[in-house]
Amino acid sequence: MFYAEMKDGSRVSAADYLVFCEKPEELYCPGCKHPVFCKKGTKKLTHFAHYSNSDCKQFSEGETAIHLLGKQRLFDWFQKQKITVQMEAWLPKLQQRPDLLIQLDDGRKIAIEYQCSPISNEKLVERTKGYLNNGYEVLWICGPDYFINQSLSQKQRLFLYSEGGASFSLLCFNSETDELLFYDDIYYNKRNQVHYNFSKKKLCQLSFKAFEEWYKGKSFRSKNRELEGTNFYLSYSKRMSLLHRKDYSHRLFLEQLYIRNHSLHELPNWLFYLPTKDLFYQTPAYIWKYYFTNWLFKKGVGEFIQISDFSEFIEHSKENPVIFYDTPFVKEKNRNQPLLIFIQELIKQGILKESGRNKWRVTKSSF
Ligand SMILES: [Zn+2]
Incomplete structure (x- = not known):
């Protein structure tokens, strides 16, 4: 986590804590209220961590360097565009804490989840419904474990989406290279292989508006083009x-x-x-x-x-x-x-x- 609570209940970011706090302060997890400490590493961005034996439900110690970095990069990206953004904001009504929460000028509120670890279908549905039923949109962005290679796993299928049409897509983010990866027009071809169109864009070269147009853009594929014509069957x-x-x-x-x-x-x-x-x-x-x-x-x-x-x-x-x-x-x-x-x-x-x-x-x- 990037934010901890101090004794007086105020929030402090790990980066600020490092610069401004001259003597060690008592720090607490905003989720479970147990003590945490500031961890300055070479592999991960400076962040707060629980002491061992934590059973915190909101911040697991499994938060990887890739996840921390992704959260920070996305946060910076929104800030640079002057979009109101909060990191690790607690939504008490939903009992949920999205990685990021943004609010656009037109009033749209969007929870952003950078999903790097596995998640069950039940949990994904529950969390998505939680956001939607309370007036938030939600944008799931998958981490490197979800990149598509030769085949599709259940994990990746969970995040397949379609914007109208019968074309299916998956959105990923590589926080190490700062690139958004977009797999579009995913289907099985006549060789029983996963087919997809792949494109990627540097996050820093996109505005959020351009991103949304790209992400929600309808595929230009004429339906099942490759699936028409001669039929082949299993030998x-x-x-x-x-x-x-x-x-x-x-x-x-x-x-x-x-x-x-x-x-x-x-x-x-x-x-x-x-x-x-x-x-x-x-x-x-x-x-x-x-x-x-x-x-x-x-x-x-x-x-x-x-x-x-x-x-x-x-x-x-x-x-x-x-x-x-x-x-x-x-x-x-x-x-x-x-x-x-x-x-x-x-x-x-x-x-x-x-x-x-x-x-x-x-x-x-x-x-
Ligand atoms: Zn905790």
Whole structure:
């Protein structure tokens, strides 16, 4: 933490303390009120720290050099632009302490969180709601542990967001290089690899206004450009190797095949089109596609389905569970996208027939 309380309750920053306090003062954590001390290091900016054995909930000792530096850099960035900014401000009504709190001239109040450590979905949702329900916007900026490389982890998916459209982005900040990193247009391509557009900008060369335009800017991508055209499917050998998968999803899938008297090698290729990975579906595509097709077969020829029935398929199929990643900043309508694309395939295969806008009729009851 950069701010501590003195005996008289006033706040002092670590930098000021170093310069102005000639003799050691008693210092306290603004969160838990336990004694803290000023720590001057070579690796971290001067800051306050608890003595050992602290169980402070608001300031963990896990605050890394990268996090401290990021907070300071962002703070300086706002100050330079003459934007009202507070660091480590306590919001008693919310019982939350954002890294930074800014107030813009038009009255907007924005909590800024520079997230460097892991956070659970529940906590992320709870904290975000806390801000939104009390008139604050919130801007989550991810630290270096969230940079995207070859693949996506659950951790990164948590912070995926979309500004309208069906394009997904992730915002990161590298406090060591003072660069904002922007991953835009993230999706899985036909080689089952994560695709994204990457751009970065020096924080000091941006104004907050320019940043917001950049951050909220809609992607210019024509929808799923790379996903159109020739379909590729999982190779036969890869398909057959699924027989050896021991994880829960695959065991259940193989069991369902057996119960329905289907064999893996006889299933149609279009169930195995690539990508089989997805931003939102944790269940591999061939599995939920198989379940969805069987769900239609079970409904029977002549029955109608529409988008509102999707939740019946997703939520009520206890024996065929479709598992999603936690993506709290993505709207449900975006999660339906893969299903809608698959429906186009089912129409091609003569299993569904379009019957009005977003309404379809089942026309086949077996593969
Ligand atoms: Zn404390």
